[in-house]
Amino acid sequence: MRQTFALFFGWIGLVTLVGCAGTGEVIPLQLHPAPPGAEKMAKPAAAIRVALASFEDGRTYHTGLGVRTHLWGGVSYFDVAGGNPADAVAQALADYLTAKGWQVTKRGVSDNPDVVLTGKILDFSVHAKSRVGFTEVTTKTKLALQAQNVADGSTIRMTLNGSGADDVFWFEPEDAQALVNDVLTDSFGKLIQDTTVENKQLRLKSP
């Protein structure tokens, strides 16, 4: 009995310490924030045409998103699939707004849009640090969004500062991916929550 326990916990210890050593690989993260299904029908009046004009990567360091530090040495790197966070976040926002019932065209404003949406990534990082028995995953996003109403030229600006943290026993890349997507979903949700559509123009609920 005692030998069985020793073998069991010894195996767990070995896997925890040795089996997770990093090899420097890049972990691609797919960004596809999904709004909660219940909210999808919450804005039927949002038949607003949005042209997602451009997103800019304004981060200080543009290489990757972050690092996974393994318990037994070595690191892996996080990056968005495709390697272009600006495009990935823009596409994620387009997908999110489309799921919310908005008509979004990416980089196409020839369809007489109601709103031209531009953005800048001020911060976007994902890190995972393995410790004994668990891995701590953290992410930070900071997006500066500008929505310009074509009809009257008015502009809405907001900076969405999102953060998330999660502790997992057995780290999988999907954990980081899910955390990032949840943070982006939460941030994009603020854009929806804090704005309202009046005569196909975007307005702040509390200017």
Place this chain on the structure above:
Amino acid sequence: MEAPWQQHSRTLGLWLIVLTTVFGCTGRRITTAVEDQTFQPGPSPVPVVEAAKVVPPTAVVPEPPKEEPGEPARVEEPKIEVLPTKPPVEEVRVEEQPVAPAHQPAVQPVQPAAVSELSDIFFDFDQYAIRGDARSGLEANAGPIKSQPHRTILIEGHCDERGTSAYNLVLGERRAQATKQYLRDLGVPSSQIQITSYGKERPFCAEHSESCWQSNRRAHFRHP
């Protein structure tokens, strides 16, 4: 030799550790804070295209004496639809190319008028596709250009101030190319058309508003 209760308590303790390790640490924390939330009213209630008719204060006064004699109609050009006046920067550009001899207006009196008939066309933000409202303008421009097969025109692509200079230079060139292609489709020989791009370096309007940006996103026609 351990007593049975000792073995049981040890087993229980070890499993408690395992369960705490697996489940005790999980807990997702997500927050979003909104900073710098602002609303800036638009410059005026008029539509964007209408704003292209606004003449900046500097456009009227300083530059007409500097114009070359071959293009006097540039100041008082009779364009009605979109752009009744020309930006002053255009006049500076003309001054850089003093090609007009003194007798030219007498020899070719019709040419300045032809230039003035060429109206600018405008583009959407970050786009170089020919808009629907620009097509009618280009169709109107094609006639005077084809009527003077020995004169070439220069199409200048311009952009608004947003984006880098390099990006806007490329965008301006694409606008000029798209305009040239559309004129070619209308039957204007390509040998008659030259293109260039000034990006965002020669704006028509210097304000930081959408109406002003709209007036800067243009293709402008002139004789080289």
